Amino acid sequence: xxxxxxxxxxDLDLKENIALNLKxxxxxxxxxxxxxxxxxxxxxxxxxxxxxxxxxDSIQLFGKGEQAYLHRLEENQSFSTIEKMFTYQIxxxxxxxxxAPGQRxxxxxxxxxxxxxxxxxxxxxxxxxxxxxxxxxxxxxxTIHGVLVEVFGVGxxxxxxxxxxxxxxxxxxxxxxxxxxxxxSVKLRSVSGNLLIGSGENEYLAHHMEIRGLGIINITHIFxxxxxxxxxxxxxxxxxxxxxxxxxxxxxxxxxxxxILGVTIPKLEIPVKPGRNVPIIIETAAMNERLKKxxxxxxxxxxxxxxxxxxxxxxxxxxxxxxxxx
Amino acid sequence: xxxxxxTVKNRAGIHARPAALIVKTANRYSSNLYIxxxxxxxxxxxxxxxxxxxxxxxxxxxxxxxxxxxQEAADAIEQLFVTxxxxx
Numbered sequence: 001x002x003x004x005x006x007x008x009x010x011d012l013d014l015k016e017n018i019a020l021n022l023k024x025x026x027x028x029x030x031x032x033x034x035x036x037x038x039x040x041x042x043x044x045x046x047x048x049x050x051x052x053x054x055x056x057d058s059i060q061l062f063g064k065g066e067q068a069y070l071h072r073l074e075e076n077q078s079f080s081t082i083e084k085m086f087t088y089q090i091x092x093x094x095x096x097x098x099x100a101p102g103q104r105x106x107x108x109x110x111x112x113x114x115x116x117x118x119x120x121x122x123x124x125x126x127x128x129x130x131x132x133x134x135x136x137x138x139x140x141x142x143t144i145h146g147v148l149v150e151v152f153g154v155g156x157x158x159x160x161x162x163x164x165x166x167x168x169x170x171x172x173x174x175x176x177x178x179x180x181x182x183x184x185s186v187k188l189r190s191v192s193g194n195l196l197i198g199s200g201e202n203e204y205l206a207h208h209m210e211i212r213g214l215g216i217i218n219i220t221h222i223f224x225x226x227x228x229x230x231x232x233x234x235x236x237x238x239x240x241x242x243x244x245x246x247x248x249x250x251x252x253x254x255x256x257x258x259x260i261l262g263v264t265i266p267k268l269e270i271p272v273k274p275g276r277n278v279p280i281i282i283e284t285a286a287m288n289e290r291l292k293k294x295x296x297x298x299x300x301x302x303x304x305x306x307x308x309x310x311x312x313x314x315x316x317x318x319x320x321x322x323x324x325x326x
Numbered sequence: 327x328x329x330x331x332x333t334v335k336n337r338a339g340i341h342a343r344p345a346a347l348i349v350k351t352a353n354r355y356s357s358n359l360y361i362x363x364x365x366x367x368x369x370x371x372x373x374x375x376x377x378x379x380x381x382x383x384x385x386x387x388x389x390x391x392x393x394x395x396x397q398e399a400a401d402a403i404e405q406l407f408v409t410x411x412x413x414x
Contacts, residue, residue, distance in 0.1 A: 002364075145369040162371040184374035201378045210373045216342070 004137055006092045006115050007031040009059075009130075012137075018129050021119045022094070026106040030115035035059060035091045038134035040127055042066055047073065049081045056088035059130070063123030067099045074102045086112035094130075096123035140261050141189040148181040148198040148232060149173050151286035155232040157186065157198060157265075158282070160240035164272055167209050169240070172279040179229045180219050183209040188234065190261035199231035206230070236266055236289050238282060243271040266292075328400040330389045332407040339382035344411040345373050351402050357393025359403065370403070 010022045010031070024031060039058035046054055047069050062070065073082065086108050093109060095101060095118040101109075109116045119126050146159035147170040158166050167183055174180050182200035189197050200206030207219045207228045220228050237258050249271055258267040268285055272278055291298060334340060340348075352359040352371045359370030361379060363386075368375035370389070381387055387407075391399040 143366050143368070145372070145375060162369060184372050185368055185378045202380070205374065205378055208374065216373065 003034045004036075005031060006033050006035060006117070008137075009035060009092075009133075010117065012133055014129075014133060018132060020126065020129055020133065021121055022117050023119070024115055025095075025100060025118050026116035027109045027114050030092070030109075030113045033089075033091050033113070033115060035134065038131055038138050040131060042123075043085065044069065046085050047081050051084065054085075054088065056090050059091050060085075060093045061123055061127060062093065062095045062099065062101075064097055064099075067095065067097070067101075070101060070105065074104060079104060079108065082108055086114055090114055092117055094119060094126070096121055096126045136189075136191065139189045139191050141187060142261060143185055143187050143201065145184065146186050147183050148186045148234065150179040150181060150229055150232050151283055152178070152290060154236055154286040154289050155181075155198060155234045156236045156238055156282060156286055157234045158238045158240060160272075161242075163212075164240045164242060165278065166240060167211055169278045169282065171209065171211065173282065174219060174223055174227050176279065176283070178283075179227055179232075180207060180209070181229050181232050182206060183219075188260060190263055194263055196234040196260055196263040196265060197231055198234045234260075234265060236268065236285060238268045238270055238285065240270055240272050240278065243273040243276075247271075328389075328391045328396045330400050330404050332387055332389055332404055334381050334383055334385045334387065335407065335410045337383050339385070340376060340379065342373070342377065344406075345376040347406060347411050348376055348403065349373050351406060352399065355391075355393070355395045355399035355402070357391045357396045357399045359399060360390040360392075362388040362390065 009020070010024065012020065014020060036057060039055060040061055041055040041058040042063060042065075043054075043060050044066050046060075047066065070082075073079065082105060092115045093101075095116070098118065098120040100118055101116065106116060121129070144159065146157055147166045148155065148157050149170050150156070151173060158169060160166050170180060170183060181198060185201045186198045187201050189199075191197050208216055209219055210216050237260075249269065256267045256269070257264050259265075266289065270278060270281055270285075288298060336344060348361075349371060360367050361370045361376060362368075363379045363381055366379065367390075368379055370376060379387070389400055389403050391397075391403075393399070
């Protein structure tokens with residue numbers, strides 16, 4: 001994965017309600033320093049001189065308390081703990097609540113090559129937002145070959161060998177009113193340990209499809225913005241394969257699953273044969289997934305009803321054969 | 327499985343025309359073709375996948391072929407890079 005620098009943190013394009021509002025106020029050359037994890041440290045203990053277990057590889061957050069203590073140190077001209085802090089390779093120092101350090105602090109930061117940033121957000125709010133943003137950046141990810149579409153609100157990841165018809169299936173789904181997230185290359189990221197979010201690889205190439213015989217088409221231009229989406233949770237994994245007469249395909253509605261990046265997702269294997277309508281099978285699968293989420297397990301219910309019916313049939317037989325039981 | 331490392335010698339990088347040439351060549355062989363850049367691996371038989379790699383001038387790529395005709399496939403793809411995608 002590409003290295004994530006402090007400059008990348010400032011440049012993160014986040015929506016209004018999760019924006020970080022970061023500005024660099026010193027140590028500009030240090031913006032190339034790398035952030036390697038989503039940890040946050042508030043260096044109160046460090047400033048007071050306690051360096052055991054100092055989390056120097058996290059970003060250092062200066063909230064109101066830390067700034068007040070720093071101010072006291074500056075007043076007393078005691079900069080030894082600050083100097084010692086800067087001997088560690090810390091990624092950056094961030095002042096919240098719109099605060100800023102004194103001149104000497106900035107000099108020491110610049111000398112050690114550490115960038116100094118500030119944000120107008122309160123430290124509590126900032127900590128929550130930056131943790132979310134960094135967790136996103138460092139989430140385990142992988143890129144796979146497949147198509148991600150949203151069908152009736154369900155994120156369906158369609159995979160299969162080249163030429164089996166993934167793109168054409170997706171094209172028909174789009175024409176029926178569903179949404180394309182990405183064709184051909186889907187970037188999957190595991191968020192919060194149990195969610196798999198799929199998106200396109202980059203914004204320039206997203207929402208284009210390659211169709212044999214047509215070439216590359218721009219879905220947004222042809223079908224409109226309601227036919228596309230930037231990212232979607234993957235809730236169903238569909239594997240298209242050429243019909244293999246030797247293979248046993250699911251006839252009852254069993255529960256096959258697949259694990260990707262530690263997240264378990266329901267999986268379907270759908271055989272493709274000329275004349276078979278694959279898009280409608282996928283639509284039905286998506287609707288079935290929704291039903292399951294609501295608690296209706298069609299296949300299980302069906303079997304329970306069959307059992308009840310068989311039981312009542314055998315009770316009838318018993319009734320008619322034993323005339324002396326009543 | 328056959329692996330080869332190639333370098334992009336075109337100034338413009340791998341844009342639509344070179345990508346189409348790779349796909350055309352790859353589809354002549356039954357083997358699977360994967361192209362790797364850093365830690366990203368894409369299916370070499372699809373144009374969108376190749377373009378998504380964002381392989382610019384001087385980028386190093388790894389060609390991986392798997393299948394019956396893997397050696398011929400790998401050689402053919404390597405040739406494309408060597409000849410800078412000029413001509414068929």
